[in-house]
Amino acid sequence: MDSIKTIAVTGKGGAGKTVLATLLIRWLAAKYPGEILAIDADSASSLPYTLGLQVKRTVSEVRRDLLGKQQAKDELNAAPTRNVMKKILTPGPGFDLLAMGRPEEPGCFCAVNELLRFGIDSLIKDYRLAVIDGEAGPEQLNRRVIKNIDVLLVVADMSARSLETAAGIIKVARSAEHGISVRRAGLIVNRVRGDEPLSDLVGKTGLNIFGSIPEDDLLNSFDRSNRPLLELPLDSPVPLAVKTILERALSDAAARSGVYGTIAIVPYGNTL
Ligand SMILES: Nc1ncnc2c1ncn2[C@@H]1O[C@H](COP(=O)(O)OP(=O)(O)O)[C@@H](O)[C@H]1O
Ligand SMILES: [Mg+2]
Numbered sequence: 001m002d003s004i005k006t007i008a009v010t011g012k013g014g015a016g017k018t019v020l021a022t023l024l025i026r027w028l029a030a031k032y033p034g035e036i037l038a039i040d041a042d043s044a045s046s047l048p049y050t051l052g053l054q055v056k057r058t059v060s061e062v063r064r065d066l067l068g069k070q071q072a073k074d075e076l077n078a079a080p081t082r083n084v085m086k087k088i089l090t091p092g093p094g095f096d097l098l099a100m101g102r103p104e105e106p107g108c109f110c111a112v113n114e115l116l117r118f119g120i121d122s123l124i125k126d127y128r129l130a131v132i133d134g135e136a137g138p139e140q141l142n143r144r145v146i147k148n149i150d151v152l153l154v155v156a157d158m159s160a161r162s163l164e165t166a167a168g169i170i171k172v173a174r175s176a177e178h179g180i181s182v183r184r185a186g187l188i189v190n191r192v193r194g195d196e197p198l199s200d201l202v203g204k205t206g207l208n209i210f211g212s213i214p215e216d217d218l219l220n221s222f223d224r225s226n227r228p229l230l231e232l233p234l235d236s237p238v239p240l241a242v243k244t245i246l247e248r249a250l251s252d253a254a255a256r257s258g259v260y261g262t263i264a265i266v267p268y269g270n271t272l
Contacts, residue, residue, distance in 0.1 A: 003128075004129065004150045004151055004249065004250055005124065005128075005129060005130065005148075005150055006124070006129070006130045006131075006132065006146065006148060006149050006150050006151070007024060007129065007130070007131050007132070007149075007150065007151045007152075007153065007249060008131075008132040008134055008146050008149045008151070008152050008153070009021045009024070009131070009132065009133055009134060009153050009155060010134040010135075010136075010137075010138070010140070010141070010152065010153070010154055010155070010169055011136065011154050011155035011156055011162070011165065011166055011169065011188075012136055012137065012155075012156065012157075012161065012162045012165035012166070013044070013136035013137075014136075014157070015136075015155040015156050015157050015162050015165075015166075015190060016155045016157060016188075016190035016191065016213065017042070017133055017134065017136070017155050018042070018046045018047055018050050018133055019050070019190070019213070019219065019229060019238065020153060020155055020188060020190070020213065020242060020245070021038075021047060021131055021132070021133035022047065022050040022051060022133075022229045022230060023229065023232070023238065023239050023242035023243075024131050024242060024245075024246055025038045025051065025092075025095055025131050026230055026234075026239070027239075027242065027243055027246050028095070028129055028131065028246070029092070029093060029094030029095040030094060032094075032128050032129065033093075033094035034094060034095075035127055035128035035129065036094060036095035036096075036127060036128065036129055036130070036131065037095065037096055037098065037123060037124060037126075037127040037129070037130040037131075038051065038092065038095050038096065038097045038098070038130075038131055038133075039097075039098045039099075039100075039116075039120060039130055039131065039132040039133065040055075040097065040098070040099040040100055040133050041100050041116060041132050041133060041134050041135060041140060041145060041146070042100065042133055042134060042135045042136070043060075043100060043101070043102050043103060043112075043135060044135075044136075045058075045099060045100070045101060045102060047097070047099070047133045048090070048097065048099055049226070049228065050228055050229040050230065051092055051097060051228060051229075051230055052092075052228030052230050052231070053090050053092050053097055054090070055090050055097065055099045055101070056088070056090065057087075057088040058088065058099045058100060058101025058102075059085075059088070059098070059099065059100045059101055059112060059115050059116045059119055060100060060101035060102055060103045060104070060112050061088075061101055062076065062084060062085075062088060062115065063103070063111055063112050063115050064104065066115075080122075081118045081119065081122045082122035082123065085098065085118075085119040085122055085123050086123065089123075092230075093230070096127075098119055098120070098123065100112060100113075100116050113140065113145045114145075116145055117145050117146070117147070120132075120145075120146065121147075132146055132149075134146070136165075137165060137168075137169070138168055138169045138172040138173075141169065141172050141173060141180055146180070147180055147181065148180075148181050149173075149180065149181065149182045149183070149185075150183045150184070151183065151184050151185075151186070151249045152173055152182045152184070152185035152186070153185075153186060153188050153210070153211075153245070153249070154166045154169050154170055154185060154186070154187050154188065155188045155190050156187060156188070156189055156190065157189075157190050157191045158189065158190075158191060158192065158193075158201060160201070163201065163202060163205045163207070164205065166187055166205070166207065167205045167207055170185055170187070170207065173185050184249075186208075186209075186210025186211065186248075186249070187202070187207045187208065187209055187210050188209075188210055188211050188212065188213065188245060189202060189209055189211075189212045189213070190212070190213045191213070191214075191215040192212045192213065192214050192215060193214070193215050194214075210245070210248065210249075211241070211244060211245035211248060212241065213238055213241040213242065213245075214237045214238065214241060216236065216237050216238045218232065218236055218238070219232070219238060
Protein backbone atom coordinates (compact mmCIF):
# COMPACT_ATOMS: atom_id res chain seq x y z
CA MET A 1 0.00 0.00 0.00
CA ASP A 2 1.14 3.55 -0.66
CA SER A 3 2.16 5.61 2.30
CA ILE A 4 -0.45 6.86 4.73
CA LYS A 5 -1.07 10.58 4.29
CA THR A 6 -4.23 11.28 6.29
CA ILE A 7 -5.54 9.86 9.53
CA ALA A 8 -8.98 11.14 10.51
CA VAL A 9 -10.51 10.64 13.94
CA THR A 10 -14.26 10.67 14.31
CA GLY A 11 -17.00 9.32 16.60
CA LYS A 12 -19.68 10.52 18.98
CA GLY A 13 -19.14 13.67 21.06
CA GLY A 14 -17.24 12.88 24.24
CA ALA A 15 -16.08 9.48 22.99
CA GLY A 16 -12.40 10.44 23.13
CA LYS A 17 -11.63 11.76 19.63
CA THR A 18 -9.48 14.63 20.85
CA VAL A 19 -7.59 12.43 23.30
CA LEU A 20 -6.76 10.00 20.50
CA ALA A 21 -5.90 12.74 17.97
CA THR A 22 -3.64 14.54 20.47
CA LEU A 23 -1.62 11.45 21.25
CA LEU A 24 -1.39 10.39 17.60
CA ILE A 25 0.01 13.85 16.86
CA ARG A 26 2.45 13.54 19.69
CA TRP A 27 3.84 10.19 18.57
CA LEU A 28 3.96 11.22 14.93
CA ALA A 29 5.63 14.55 15.68
CA ALA A 30 8.32 12.68 17.62
CA LYS A 31 8.82 10.31 14.69
CA TYR A 32 8.67 12.90 11.90
CA PRO A 33 9.38 16.28 13.50
CA GLY A 34 8.22 19.22 11.39
CA GLU A 35 6.38 16.95 8.96
CA ILE A 36 3.02 16.65 10.70
CA LEU A 37 -0.08 18.76 10.07
CA ALA A 38 -2.61 18.72 12.91
CA ILE A 39 -6.12 19.76 11.95
CA ASP A 40 -8.79 20.73 14.43
CA ALA A 41 -11.89 20.25 12.29
CA ASP A 42 -14.27 20.30 15.25
CA SER A 43 -16.21 23.49 15.86
CA ALA A 44 -16.25 22.57 19.55
CA SER A 45 -12.48 23.08 19.28
CA SER A 46 -10.63 21.41 22.11
CA LEU A 47 -7.51 20.20 20.28
CA PRO A 48 -5.59 23.47 20.82
CA TYR A 49 -6.05 23.06 24.60
CA THR A 50 -4.96 19.45 24.72
CA LEU A 51 -1.96 20.38 22.55
CA GLY A 52 -1.20 23.32 24.83
CA LEU A 53 -1.37 25.90 22.02
CA GLN A 54 -3.00 29.28 21.64
CA VAL A 55 -4.49 29.72 18.22
CA LYS A 56 -4.32 33.27 16.90
CA ARG A 57 -6.44 32.85 13.83
CA THR A 58 -8.89 30.23 12.63
CA VAL A 59 -10.49 29.23 9.33
CA SER A 60 -13.79 30.62 10.64
CA GLU A 61 -12.18 34.01 11.16
CA VAL A 62 -10.82 34.00 7.63
CA ARG A 63 -14.33 33.24 6.45
CA ARG A 64 -15.69 36.12 8.50
CA ASP A 65 -13.17 38.49 6.93
CA LEU A 66 -14.24 37.31 3.51
CA LEU A 67 -17.76 38.41 4.35
CA GLY A 68 -16.63 41.65 5.93
CA LYS A 69 -14.89 44.80 4.75
CA GLN A 70 -14.24 45.15 1.07
CA GLN A 71 -10.51 45.73 1.57
CA ALA A 72 -10.02 42.57 3.64
CA LYS A 73 -12.15 40.72 1.13
CA ASP A 74 -10.09 41.89 -1.83
CA GLU A 75 -6.82 41.03 -0.11
CA LEU A 76 -8.01 37.55 0.76
CA ASN A 77 -9.45 36.94 -2.67
CA ALA A 78 -6.20 38.01 -4.32
CA ALA A 79 -4.00 35.67 -2.29
CA PRO A 80 -3.77 31.97 -3.13
CA THR A 81 -5.71 29.91 -0.55
CA ARG A 82 -2.52 28.10 0.34
CA ASN A 83 -0.78 31.31 1.42
CA VAL A 84 -3.77 32.42 3.49
CA MET A 85 -3.94 29.04 5.22
CA LYS A 86 -0.19 28.87 5.76
CA LYS A 87 -0.34 32.18 7.57
CA ILE A 88 -2.93 31.01 10.08
CA LEU A 89 -1.03 27.87 11.14
CA THR A 90 -0.01 27.67 14.78
CA PRO A 91 3.40 26.03 15.27
CA GLY A 92 3.67 23.32 17.93
CA PRO A 93 6.50 20.99 18.94
CA GLY A 94 7.18 19.04 15.73
CA PHE A 95 3.89 19.89 14.01
CA ASP A 96 1.71 22.74 12.74
CA LEU A 97 -1.92 23.19 13.73
CA LEU A 98 -4.76 24.40 11.49
CA ALA A 99 -7.89 25.20 13.48
CA MET A 100 -11.40 25.54 12.10
CA GLY A 101 -12.66 27.64 15.00
CA ARG A 102 -16.27 28.39 15.79
CA PRO A 103 -18.42 29.56 12.92
CA GLU A 104 -20.59 32.47 14.01
CA GLU A 105 -23.38 31.82 11.57
CA PRO A 106 -26.06 29.67 13.13
CA GLY A 107 -27.14 26.42 11.58
CA CYS A 108 -25.07 24.96 8.79
CA PHE A 109 -21.31 25.26 8.84
CA CYS A 110 -21.19 24.61 5.11
CA ALA A 111 -19.18 27.67 4.08
CA VAL A 112 -16.57 27.22 6.77
CA ASN A 113 -16.38 23.51 6.10
CA GLU A 114 -15.78 24.27 2.45
CA LEU A 115 -12.99 26.70 3.22
CA LEU A 116 -11.52 24.17 5.62
CA ARG A 117 -11.56 21.63 2.82
CA PHE A 118 -9.67 24.02 0.54
CA GLY A 119 -7.26 24.68 3.38
CA ILE A 120 -6.59 21.01 3.99
CA ASP A 121 -6.21 20.30 0.27
CA SER A 122 -3.78 23.14 -0.27
CA LEU A 123 -1.60 22.52 2.79
CA ILE A 124 -1.39 18.78 2.88
CA LYS A 125 1.22 18.54 0.13
CA ASP A 126 3.76 20.24 2.38
CA TYR A 127 3.53 17.53 5.05
CA ARG A 128 4.21 13.85 5.35
CA LEU A 129 1.06 13.18 7.33
CA ALA A 130 -2.06 14.95 8.55
CA VAL A 131 -4.09 14.02 11.63
CA ILE A 132 -7.63 15.35 11.66
CA ASP A 133 -9.68 15.71 14.83
CA GLY A 134 -13.12 15.69 13.27
CA GLU A 135 -16.55 16.82 14.30
CA ALA A 136 -18.86 14.41 16.14
CA GLY A 137 -20.96 12.20 13.90
CA PRO A 138 -20.84 11.54 10.16
CA GLU A 139 -21.68 15.07 8.89
CA GLN A 140 -18.19 16.06 7.85
CA LEU A 141 -17.86 12.82 5.95
CA ASN A 142 -21.19 13.53 4.30
CA ARG A 143 -20.05 16.97 3.29
CA ARG A 144 -16.73 15.68 2.09
CA VAL A 145 -14.72 18.09 4.21
CA ILE A 146 -12.10 15.41 4.21
CA LYS A 147 -12.26 13.67 0.87
CA ASN A 148 -9.31 11.34 0.86
CA ILE A 149 -8.90 9.54 4.13
CA ASP A 150 -6.27 6.85 4.32
CA VAL A 151 -7.12 5.73 7.84
CA LEU A 152 -10.42 6.55 9.51
CA LEU A 153 -10.44 5.83 13.23
CA VAL A 154 -13.94 5.76 14.66
CA VAL A 155 -13.89 6.19 18.42
CA ALA A 156 -16.61 4.85 20.72
CA ASP A 157 -16.76 4.50 24.45
CA MET A 158 -18.40 1.51 26.05
CA SER A 159 -21.94 2.86 25.76
CA ALA A 160 -24.39 1.30 23.32
CA ARG A 161 -25.23 4.73 21.85
CA SER A 162 -21.64 5.58 21.16
CA LEU A 163 -21.21 2.26 19.37
CA GLU A 164 -24.37 2.93 17.40
CA THR A 165 -22.98 6.28 16.24
CA ALA A 166 -19.74 4.54 15.29
CA ALA A 167 -21.63 1.96 13.25
CA GLY A 168 -23.50 4.79 11.47
CA ILE A 169 -20.26 6.58 10.61
CA ILE A 170 -18.67 3.45 9.23
CA LYS A 171 -21.77 2.89 7.11
CA VAL A 172 -21.40 6.37 5.59
CA ALA A 173 -17.71 5.79 4.98
CA ARG A 174 -18.50 2.51 3.24
CA SER A 175 -21.10 3.87 0.88
CA ALA A 176 -19.48 5.10 -2.29
CA GLU A 177 -22.40 7.43 -2.97
CA HIS A 178 -20.96 10.10 -0.67
CA GLY A 179 -17.96 10.48 -2.92
CA ILE A 180 -15.35 10.20 -0.24
CA SER A 181 -12.48 7.84 -0.39
CA VAL A 182 -11.62 5.94 2.76
CA ARG A 183 -8.90 3.36 2.36
CA ARG A 184 -9.31 1.74 5.75
CA ALA A 185 -11.49 2.32 8.74
CA GLY A 186 -11.38 0.81 12.17
CA LEU A 187 -13.24 1.00 15.45
CA ILE A 188 -11.37 2.22 18.51
CA VAL A 189 -13.03 1.37 21.80
CA ASN A 190 -12.11 3.89 24.48
CA ARG A 191 -12.35 3.98 28.27
CA VAL A 192 -12.11 0.24 28.56
CA ARG A 193 -12.03 -1.13 32.09
CA GLY A 194 -10.54 -4.51 32.76
CA ASP A 195 -13.75 -6.12 33.91
CA GLU A 196 -15.97 -5.25 30.95
CA PRO A 197 -17.12 -7.79 28.36
CA LEU A 198 -15.76 -5.78 25.46
CA SER A 199 -16.34 -8.21 22.63
CA ASP A 200 -19.93 -8.99 23.69
CA LEU A 201 -21.00 -5.37 23.51
CA VAL A 202 -19.11 -4.55 20.35
CA GLY A 203 -20.08 -7.83 18.70
CA LYS A 204 -23.71 -6.76 18.78
CA THR A 205 -22.91 -3.84 16.49
CA GLY A 206 -21.30 -6.08 13.90
CA LEU A 207 -18.09 -4.07 14.03
CA ASN A 208 -14.62 -5.42 14.59
CA ILE A 209 -12.24 -3.76 17.00
CA PHE A 210 -9.17 -2.10 15.51
CA GLY A 211 -7.77 -1.03 18.85
CA SER A 212 -8.68 -0.11 22.39
CA ILE A 213 -7.70 2.51 24.95
CA PRO A 214 -7.98 1.91 28.69
CA GLU A 215 -9.76 4.19 31.14
CA ASP A 216 -7.13 6.20 33.00
CA ASP A 217 -7.78 8.65 35.82
CA LEU A 218 -4.60 10.49 34.95
CA LEU A 219 -6.47 12.04 32.00
CA ASN A 220 -9.14 13.43 34.27
CA SER A 221 -6.59 14.97 36.56
CA PHE A 222 -4.85 16.60 33.56
CA ASP A 223 -8.21 17.92 32.36
CA ARG A 224 -9.12 19.26 35.79
CA SER A 225 -5.88 21.17 36.12
CA ASN A 226 -6.01 22.29 32.47
CA ARG A 227 -2.73 20.57 31.68
CA PRO A 228 -2.13 19.76 28.01
CA LEU A 229 -2.40 16.05 27.25
CA LEU A 230 0.80 16.47 25.29
CA GLU A 231 2.51 16.31 28.69
CA LEU A 232 1.14 12.87 29.63
CA PRO A 233 4.02 10.52 30.44
CA LEU A 234 4.67 8.47 27.30
CA ASP A 235 4.94 5.28 29.31
CA SER A 236 1.47 5.69 30.86
CA PRO A 237 -1.38 3.42 29.66
CA VAL A 238 -3.25 5.77 27.28
CA PRO A 239 -0.23 6.99 25.26
CA LEU A 240 1.05 3.41 25.05
CA ALA A 241 -2.32 2.19 23.75
CA VAL A 242 -2.34 4.98 21.15
CA LYS A 243 1.16 4.00 20.05
CA THR A 244 -0.07 0.48 19.34
CA ILE A 245 -3.03 1.86 17.38
CA LEU A 246 -0.70 4.07 15.35
CA GLU A 247 1.65 1.21 14.57
CA ARG A 248 -1.29 -0.86 13.38
CA ALA A 249 -2.70 2.02 11.36
CA LEU A 250 0.61 2.53 9.57
CA SER A 251 1.33 -1.14 9.08
CA ASP A 252 0.69 -2.75 5.75
CA ALA A 253 0.65 -6.25 7.08
CA ALA A 254 -2.09 -5.47 9.58
CA ALA A 255 -4.22 -3.96 6.85
CA ARG A 256 -3.80 -6.96 4.60
CA SER A 257 -4.45 -9.56 7.26
CA GLY A 258 -7.65 -7.90 8.41
CA VAL A 259 -7.12 -9.31 11.90
CA TYR A 260 -7.57 -5.96 13.52
CA GLY A 261 -10.95 -5.30 12.07
CA THR A 262 -9.84 -2.96 9.33
CA ILE A 263 -12.45 -2.50 6.72
CA ALA A 264 -11.26 -1.80 3.23
CA ILE A 265 -13.87 0.56 1.90
CA VAL A 266 -13.90 2.62 -1.26
CA PRO A 267 -10.99 2.11 -3.68
CA TYR A 268 -8.44 4.87 -3.33
CA GLY A 269 -8.86 7.70 -5.77
CA ASN A 270 -12.55 7.05 -6.16
CA THR A 271 -13.69 10.57 -5.42
CA LEU A 272 -16.29 12.67 -7.12
N1 LIG B 1 -9.28 6.70 28.22
C1 LIG B 1 -9.75 7.68 28.97
N2 LIG B 1 -9.62 7.65 30.32
C2 LIG B 1 -10.11 8.63 31.09
N3 LIG B 1 -10.73 9.73 30.61
C3 LIG B 1 -10.90 9.83 29.28
C4 LIG B 1 -10.41 8.82 28.38
N4 LIG B 1 -10.70 9.19 27.13
C5 LIG B 1 -11.34 10.38 27.21
N5 LIG B 1 -11.46 10.76 28.49
C6 LIG B 1 -12.09 12.01 28.98
O1 LIG B 1 -13.35 12.14 28.35
C7 LIG B 1 -13.60 13.47 28.01
C8 LIG B 1 -13.95 13.55 26.52
O2 LIG B 1 -12.83 13.21 25.74
P1 LIG B 1 -12.53 13.96 24.37
O3 LIG B 1 -11.32 13.35 23.76
O4 LIG B 1 -12.49 15.43 24.58
O5 LIG B 1 -13.84 13.56 23.54
P2 LIG B 1 -14.33 14.06 22.10
O6 LIG B 1 -13.18 14.78 21.45
O7 LIG B 1 -14.70 12.81 21.37
O8 LIG B 1 -15.51 14.93 22.35
C9 LIG B 1 -12.36 14.26 28.37
O9 LIG B 1 -12.58 14.92 29.59
C10 LIG B 1 -11.28 13.21 28.51
O10 LIG B 1 -10.29 13.55 29.44
MG1 LIG C 1 -13.06 16.75 20.73
